[in-house]
Structures are given as structure tokens and as C-alpha cells.
Amino acid sequence: MITKKYMHKTKLPADQKNIRIIPLGGVEEIGRNMTVIEYKDDIIIVDAGLQFPQEETPGIDYIIPNTQYLESRRGRIRGLVISHGHLDHVGAIPYLISKIGNPTIYTTQLTKAMILKRQEEFPHGPKLRIEEVKPGQKIRVGQNLKLDFFAITHTIPDAIGTIIETPLGNVIYPGDFKIERDSRGNPVKIDNFITLGKQKNLVLLLESTNAEAPGFSISEKTVRENLEKIINETSGRIIVGTFSSLIERIIDIAEIAEKAGRKVVIDGYSMKANIEIAKELKFFNPKKQVFLPAENIEEYPPNKIIAICTGAQGERNAALMRIANKKHKYIKIHKGDTIILSSSIIPGNERSIQNLKDNLARQGAKIIHYKVADVHASGHAYQEELKLMMKMIKPKFLIPVHGYYFMLKTNADLAESIGIPPENVVVPLNNGVIIETDGRKIETIKETAPSNYVMVDGLGVGDVKEIVLRDRQMLAQDGIFVVIAVIDSQTGKIKNSPDIISRGFIYLRESQDLLRQTRQIIKRTAEETAGKMHPINITYVKELIREKVAKFLFQKTKRRPMVLPVLIEV
């Protein structure tokens, strides 16, 4: 049936000889990156990330990709390749790995360690099967595919790009990347891309996070030099706030501190865990005495200390936020402390970062952030880097991924600007679009894979649906108003005074008059209706009470709490 419907709708020959590429997440958002590459009987998945909740998904922990398409094709999944250890690439693994049949995960040493560390929080999950890979290593998977890997620069060590070799040509997925440059601004470490460019590269899946940013990203080297300069010129105490995922940056700062004769306090659960893993695997080899537990921070003079903390986004319970709010057990702001916010502002966090800065400044701290000095660089390629990558890889077809639609479209415009024909570029309109190529042309077919949000809330995965979210939004607006009345099933009369429970609507103690009038409406409505019914149609009476009470409350307050009447027959 599906084949027929599909043949009917697509212009490409639907004879199983096409490569299918399906972004299951990451093309309508920043986050939950996951893309399916399917050829004949073989499926390879690249990445399985999560997304943080949005304003319209209150109370949700995470949003993960919808894997229904894969669930019905589990038997053909040959592997899940993970490009690096950030949550928007690995975060969904614990929630979906069983649903897709626990396939082999191919990734590098550090990423593997980070995945396994996180999996410890899911004791009921399956034992993961992870095969460690290295750049340059080739692996045959399934009947028709080979995997090959190449090193890539991002803000975390051990990131890899993937080549999926198919009989029609390569599908190339660099994942998140930036291109390093030397002090003159010339790109370095690009030989392997140029070599790769000589192969038969059919499709490039290119990230679009910074497709709107002109020029080149600031190099991490510049950031390191600036941080070193600031640290060396500061005589007081320094507290650096950054992302726990920027492992390379944290290592850099710790190394600078070591050189400057400052002890390093690492604070924040995830940052400590990441640094431990990096140390264990020898990605970082500090002298033993350089680290100091936070509880000993006051034992050292200000110029002998540097603290590196989570919380630069103003996350509620992260280290820097607790410090700013005077809730940190060991670290207090002293007048004259220098705070370096070595991070960008993730959209949506503006207000909490403002709050963070305000509270730190109120206590007399000096704040250096990315707008006043280059103390942060993005790990994602800017326009010139994206174009350079396209030129080096020389793919026949381009599919922009990772970003909101407008970012993907801007990335596609970049491709056009360097001469890639528009018909060779497919911008995924939505998650779940199915893109097919027979090697000569590429297009989105009419069939789609399911792509609605799968939400993680506490222990539930996918059980919070539209209706529950809509209710939460409504409750957040004007609260709830529950009416409980006991009705005499013989006479239709309300016994005693109806109970009213309300939360988030008005302060009841100050609204006695409103409550009194509401009770009268309930009694009157019930008695006028139910009194004439034998037997009483409870559903009808309830609905009428709901209507009348909602109308009355709106009239009196111009608010619309959720009104829920309960009628108990005795």
C-alpha cells in the first residue's frame, strides 16, 4: 500500500535503488539532531540529540526526535553513529535506544565515555553496545554500506565526521564543526577535507547553526589568548562562567591558571564529571595539585584562585547562579572579583543572564562578557567556513540541517552564491521529510515520516501530549476553579454550601464576596434545572454550572480560570 501511494506521488523511480535521507529532528530547531540514511535494506542513523523545552511546552524535561519511522524498520538498522558528546547529539539515546532495537553505536573514545557516564542515570535501560572508532577507520555495515570517519574541530575533543559510502556515492555528515585558522587567519587542518573532496561525494549534510553569521567564526586560539591576557592582568579573584560542554575551553583555562600560579576550583556537577572523564582518558594532563575543592577557596589569596563554574546562562541551580544569589555554600562574591562570562547567550536565556549580571554587579563584581571582549567563540561554522566546506567536499547535492528553517534556507542561499545549482539543494521543510536521490537528481517525496514532538517528562516518554500541554498553558494563564457540590438526587437541591477550591486565579481570602455570589449561582443553577428532572441528568447540570460560573467570573474579573464542577449525588 505504502509503495503504491508513494509511487503515485513521487517523480523519482521508487524502485528501492534510491538513497533516502530523513531528518527526524534538528531541521525546525536548534537541538535534537537525528538523521536517517537508508539505502536498500540498510539504515544508518547519525546522532540522537535532545532539545530543551520551549515556552509552549511547560513542565517538560526534554523533547526528543520521533522514531516511529525507525521502529517499524528496526531490523534494518545497521548502526547509530554519534559525532560528539554534546546533548543535542547524544541526549536522546537513553530514551530511544530500546525503541529502535538497541543498535550498535559507533563513536570515538571520549564520546563513548560520556554516553556511558550518562547512561548510569538510567539503570533500567539496556546495556549499550558501543563500538569505538577512530578517524580514518573503515567499517563495513549491512549489505551495501561502509562507514568512514574523519576528525573535525568543535568545542569538545574527539569529534568526528562520518562518510557513509553507498554504491551511488558518499553521504557526508561532518556534524558540528568549525574550521581552525592560524594567526594570519588562514584555514588550517583542512587537508583531510581536500582529500575527501576527491571522492565521489553525492550528498553533504551541512549544519546551519551559524548560517546567518557573515565571515569566519572567532578562532578558539584568539579566545585562549584573550583569556590568558585578562587572567594575567587581573590581580584579584577570577570566576569564569562557561558551558560544561565546552571541554576544550575549560581545559584551556585550567592550563592558563596553572601557568599563572593560580589554583583551579571547578564547580558544577556536569563540569566536574566532564573534566574527570577528560582526565581519565588523558585528553587533559594537569599537575595534581592544580585543582582545589570549592570548600577551600577562602584559604587562598584572591590572586591565587580561579574558579570555573557552570551557570553562565543563568540556569537556576547552576554554580554561578547560586554564587550570584548568595546561595553557594563556599563561594561568595567579594568586591573587586572579576567575573568572565565565557559563553554566548542562548536565545530564551536573555532575562536570566541579565538577572545573573545584575546580581553579580550589585555585589561589586566586575563583569567581562563576550560583547566587551572576545572571551567566547562559537563552535559552529560561520558563512565563510560553510562555503569553504562546500567547496572542499564538492558534493553533488546539499542538504542543510541543524537549525530553524530560515537558517537552513540561508545556508542554501550560500550554496547558490558559490555556484551550486538550486535544484541540487534541498532544504528540509520540516522534520520527517523524506528526501530521495537516485544519484542524478534529488527531491523531497510526498510521503513523510511521523515527526510530532516526543516529550520527556519525568519518567514518561511520549505520554505528555498536546492536550496536557494545552491544559498546563491554560492553568498558567488564569489558574483553576473547582466547584464541589453535593446534590440531593431526589429533590435536586444542593446540600450545604458548595466547596470551592481555586489556585492561580485570585487570592480567595480577599475575595469572599465573589465566592459568596458564585455559591449562589451554583445553588440556583442546580436547583432550577435539577429540581425538574427525574432522574437528574448530572452531565447536563454540571455543564450548565460550568458555563454560568465561568461567565460570571469573567464578567467580574476579565480572567478565564479553568472551571471544573463536581456534583456528588446523595
Next chain:
Amino acid sequence: MITKKYMHKTKLPADQKNIRIIPLGGVEEIGRNMTVIEYKDDIIIVDAGLQFPQEETPGIDYIIPNTQYLESRRGRIRGLVISHGHLDHVGAIPYLISKIGNPTIYTTQLTKAMILKRQEEFPHGPKLRIEEVKPGQKIRVGQNLKLDFFAITHTIPDAIGTIIETPLGNVIYPGDFKIERDSRGNPVKIDNFITLGKQKNLVLLLESTNAEAPGFSISEKTVRENLEKIINETSGRIIVGTFSSLIERIIDIAEIAEKAGRKVVIDGYSMKANIEIAKELKFFNPKKQVFLPAENIEEYPPNKIIAICTGAQGERNAALMRIANKKHKYIKIHKGDTIILSSSIIPGNERSIQNLKDNLARQGAKIIHYKVADVHASGHAYQEELKLMMKMIKPKFLIPVHGYYFMLKTNADLAESIGIPPENVVVPLNNGVIIETDGRKIETIKETAPSNYVMVDGLGVGDVKEIVLRDRQMLAQDGIFVVIAVIDSQTGKIKNSPDIISRGFIYLRESQDLLRQTRQIIKRTAEETAGKMHPINITYVKELIREKVAKFLFQKTKRRPMVLPVLIEV
């Protein structure tokens, strides 16, 4: 009592000879600007703005300044001066004017018209007493004060700055401003500031909105030129999204359109209203035929139309958002339409603007926004403009206002950089601080004015308090779970099966097993406890049920809905 307490705490002589300056709003936020200037028996208030709700104030319409300090001193209020017609300066008037005794409002012609227009929405409000003023006009108020006004450039016509003349010297409040520059970048129209600088200027209340932005703001002239260029070079249809409050910009665009032979469609309630007022008062004199109602837009070829719409911030029901979401009755996006977003991004709106851009781009529109071309300029002074203003006015003391603490502090740092002694600059730590000067020194005294949030929600002003907001936040996180049980007051047994109503927690229809177990817990808990009580302590039993049910639900779901038990005794 107050005087004694106050004398005890301050170093300044508290002999009524000091000037008091109290920011009641606008120094912990962008918005709800309102400042009190008090000298002996006379109080002048400048501005009465509102603030839009925050993430932590769900369901709220607006936040307004707390006027308790003024309410107890009503008899001494000599006037409310309004600097211009934006909502962060006039928006609170309808909600607080009665509370402060309906004082005379001093403002300019256009601002007066905008205030009166808005007041129409409050038919139960008092009749406003507005005295129209002009730059250069002096007015004696109260026993000791004079008001004087000067013209200022902002993004709305007829904006004024105010000089409050006191026996100790002038308090100067420019309000929101930017400094115009000629095509060489030199400041123009600054003669009146230089003249003003020759007076005895004691305190300058200086806005801080863009205190973190280096250099000069882009001039409105540049924006106009860029818009003209884009409009002249575009052959297709143009839709401009901008703020309805940027009246000067809207007039500019309409004039450019008129010259280019394009008809102008204005869409959006507030934008239409503002343009009507500007036309009526002759701030804008278009030819009659230039405007076109939206319903006729399809009658003209694309190159003969320009639509100017509200909704560039992605506001849910504004014109451009309805167009993007295909919900606009008359205006549909055609492939090849050019959308100009002549606006900045207000922090907090990133996601909805992204959404707007995505939906417009998906329909084939080309989008030009402030990051790719200078099609928007801020109406607020950048660092060099702020410094220039300080240098021209030459105040003895500076109080940065309008902005978050870190912005005010940055503004204070600017003052220090041009040689104003730090002890002559007071950064308000919070709304409600009382700053006093005797003409020789200035400081914040210990006493404070009440400053907690006053929230407007529907018809209620100030009745939504912390507890209601906390409940709304909780409800938004995990919803509510109401348990209703009928208990036999003789035996303590639960009659029938307890009713359960839940919203925003889980989808009940798919959770029958959980509900069954919860009912058992309710029954068991009630019977084990109440069975042994004579009479039954209902409060105790209820609390126990609440605890047990909450614990059970958390165990099963890792969610914490608000659990509300109702026990009905029969």
C-alpha cells in the same frame, strides 16, 4: 516616627531641605518608568509606564509601578509630566491616576492625544486633566518648583525633556532620547542642550537602555535612506513589519512609498490608531489617495503596493504574524514578496520572531532584517551620545535610570570615564530607593519606598500576588490532581469510588491503572485513619491523603502535580 527612623539612618541633614528622588519603576527593568522628585511640600512625577509580563509572571497583563509612597502624599503632588507617548512611559496612567489623586498631567499635543485615545478603553476611569505644554514653556508648580521643557529626538514625534527647577538647582530628565547626526556623523540639534548646560544643573536623570552599546546609534536618516533604496530597487510587493510606536518610521515609509508610486496599506489596530492621530494633528500630511484598505490589496500589482504592519516581534495576533500563519483575511504571502523587518529583537521574543521568519520564508518570501541591512535604528542613546549629553548638561550629580542594574552601572562607568567623580553618581540599587541631595552631596538613604510588583490581570490591579503567581507556575509545571471522596462520618469509610479530576498532569484515559491504584491509596488511608477517630479530624485525614497521593504519583511518574483532596462528610 518615620522622621525619627529616617534621621537615625541617614547622614544627610533630614531637615526637609533636601531634594528626594525616588525611582518607583524602571531601574530593575526595561519598562514601567516612573520617578518621583520631591522638594519640601511639592512632588513632581515624571512618567508612568508599564512593563510587559515576564516568564515568572504568567497570565499577567502588565506590571506597573508601586505608588504606595505617593498615595500617602497625594496632597503634595503638583503634577505628572509625561515625556512621550510610548507605553513604558504612559501605560500605567489608567491604572494609577486615581490612586494618586488624579493630578494634572503636563505633556505635549501628540502625547496628550495618545493618552486620551487610550483612556477611552477605561470608561470607568476619571476624567484626565491634561495641560498641554511646549518646549521652552515655563510653568510654576507648587510653592517651590518650576517646570521647563525642551525638545528631544526619539522615535515618536513631540517628545520632550523636562527641567524641574528647584532652589537648589535643576533636576533634568531628558526621558528617552537619541542625538541626531548629519551625513558626516556630526551631532546636530544640540544647541538647546548646550544652552541648558549653562544653568545650575544639579541632577541629571539619564536613561541607560543602550549604555552597553559602544559608539553612536545608527541615525534615523540612514535608516530612511536604506529603506528608500531597498524599496526603489524592489520590483515585487513589499511588506514592512515594525512597531506601531515608531510613528516617525511609519511616516517615513509612507512618504517613501508615496514618492515611489506605491499605495500604502497600514495593518494593525494600534498602528492605524497612531497614524490617525498623527494625521489629525498634522504631524503627517499625506495625499489622500495614498492609503488603501487591506481588503483591496490584491487589486493592485505587486510593484504598486507596500504594506506596513504590526507584528515584527512575532506577537501572536498581530498583522504580520497572521499573514505568516496564513490567517490574515486579506493579505497572503506570494512567492517573491519582500518582507522588511524594520525592528530590533526585544529580549524574550527571539523564538517567536524565529517562528515568524521561518513561516514567511517557507512561503517563498525574501526577508530583510536589521542584521543584514540597517533597516532599523534604536531610539535610545548609545555610549557616545550618553557621554555627550553628560558633557553638555554638566550636572553636578548623575542618576542613571531606565534599565537593568548592570546597564545603570555601565552608564555610571561612562560618567566616571569622562571625569564625573564616582561619589557624585548614584546607581539606584532597586526600585523604591530614596536618593537625597542637599545640593552639595548626594546619597541613597536607608529608608525605602514600597516597590514590590503591582500586577494588572484583567480587571484586577494589584490583587494578583506572589502566592497566585507561584500557584500558576506550579500548575504550569505538572498540572493539578484533585481527589474528591465522600466519607461516612460514623464509620470513616469512603463511600463509592473517589472522584479524580486532573489537568495538565497525565492523559487520564491512558492511565487507568495509575488511577485505580491511587483510589486504593485514598480509601485505605482514609479508612485506616478516620476509622479510629470519633469525631473525624477531617483536616488531618485530608493532609495525610495529600501526602500519600503526592508521594505515590511522584514515585510512579517523577512529576509533582498539585494534589488537592476534598473530603465530604455525610
